[in-house]
Amino acid sequence: MPVATVGDDAEASIDVTTESIDAYAELTGDRNPIHLDDDYAAETMFGGRIAHGMLGAGVVSAALARLPGDIIYLSQESSFEAPVRPGDTVVAEATVLEALEGDRIRVGTVATVDGEVVIDGEATVLSVPHETE
Incomplete structure (x- = not known):
């Protein structure tokens, strides 16, 4: 399999549900009530439950994994621009910017919900040929 080159892009998406938020909290141990408690979250600046920021960022990782070659994360800079809520579909795009x-x-990375940017960032990754057996 070839390696990723400038201009290559890939996409991944996830439907965010209360169940996926609960599962992420269980998996990571992040039990912040803004993610899990409807009554608490309703009283915050968000007016309701929101997903963990890293749940959305995980979709960015999935998009990166769809680029050509074996992709190994080295670093990621992310800016969380808007909340992700239960019922949202997060669409992540990864575009190779520079060798x-x-x-x-x-790689430029962006995640959107209904066309609104929720996570904007940039990653540095290794792109190596896929080793065949």
Whole structure:
């Protein structure tokens, strides 16, 4: 399989549900009531439950994994621009912006809900040929 090159892009999406938020909290141990308690969350600036920011960022990882080659995360900068709520579909896109030294590439990453940016960022990853057996 070839490696990712400038201009390559990939996409992934997830439907966020209260069950997926609850499962993420159980998996990670992040039990912040803004994610889990309807009554508490209703009194916050968000007016209701929101998903963990890293749940949305996980969809960015899934988009990166769909680029050509084997993709290995080295770093990610993310700006969380808007909340993700139960019932939202998060669509993440990864676009290769620049070839760096060696097998490293710089990738633009963005996650949206209904066209609104919820996470904006940039990743540095390794893109190496997929080893066949």
